[in-house]
Amino acid sequence: MLDKKIINYILEELHGGQSDLEILPEDDLLGSGLVESMGMMRLIQFVEEDNGIKIPPQDMTIENFMTVAAMVDYIERTKNNG
């Protein structure tokens, strides 16, 4: 569910809803060019607001944000911790 929301945000907001792209939870977002650097900052902002969490800069790493699946895992861990 969370992964679909993030994918939907990427398609609707970052690609203007005009793309016939298909994004899978395991796709490398930045490395593949699906999301450019500013788009990633907007995506992080969306994740923060949508989940009521604050993501410190130290956590903005490849382990946590390379793919939608990694993001979902990070969000769930963050929520559980706190």
Place this chain on the structure above:
Amino acid sequence: MDFSWPEEYLDFKNKVIQFAQRELNEGIAQRDEAQEFSHINWKKCAKFGVQSLAVPATYGGPLEAVDFLRSMLAMEGLGYGCEDNGLPFGLNAQMWTVQTPILHFGNEEQKEKYLPAMARGEMIGAHGLTEPEAGSDVFSMQLTAEKVEDGYLLNGKKHLITFAPICDMALVFANTNPKLGRWGISAFLIDINTSGFTASAKKSKMGLRSTPIGDLNFKDCLVPENSLLGKPGMGFSILNHSLEFDRCCILASQLGAMERQLENVIDYTKKRQQFKKPIGSFQSVSNRIADMKLRLETSRLLLYKTAWLKEKGDNAMLEAAMLKLQLSESFVASSLDAMRNFGGRSFLTENGVEKDLRDAVGGVLYAGTSDIQRNIIAKLLGL
């Protein structure tokens, strides 16, 4: 809504203005012409406590924790009081793009090594990001840092780096894993005496001439593992973290310079007589002053709003881009208006008016050009 500042912040800002006017305004024209950095003024700033505004008391700062709004207002005061625009520019560059990332991402050993020395003015740090082929497209950088047994091996070049010719150390962004694209960028803290690391001589430039600029070159430069700032691949977040703090404070000093410039123009146009009247009584002159005031105050509102959002920990991407665009372009436009109002004498370097225009042009180019700011704004508006 309350637009007022705490009294203590304003008192401190006034102290900074008085310090700058008293201590920093000698020999500016000569240094500008010679493109010469003043180590003496750098040390005076440290003694007064400018560089330490970016660090907490543990590392030489004045307060238990950095008070960003207080520091930003102080840097506005410095820009107002110090007529050498290059000095506040250089101070801000070190404080917010070198000291701040070390403070937030460094380990204790790195903080102890660099932060107190920078706060005392005994060490100058450069921020190495731009490359000949990676300007606006910054993540296409080609400086590589290959992981080897003893640490990392750096090869490549940084370009247009403030303080490169005189720095003691540099915070340098390099690609540690080109396969990972933007996620492969890491940050390193490298001392100037490291083998394979050299800095160019200073390059001649149009404005901000008292702060030297140059290249950083890396040829088989081996740095130990503990030179890494944060984790491998953290360059992206380190860069994003410091960018908006840097923008606010560099632009705060520019705002101070704009206020000083406006006051000088008003003073001159009240005194200067032509056709038996003060030239300020002619609408062609006074209208330009009204435009300068409007630019100053709209820039101020955007600056304070952006800083307020950052202080709260909120996202300020849109506001920071609008601020950078508005304030830097305003300084250029107002500097040209100032020259028109001062008339022919402003064209002579000895009168110290044209320098603001030369300094202002840098602002529409560094830390993201005006074109890039417009692109960011448009994208954030969903275009």
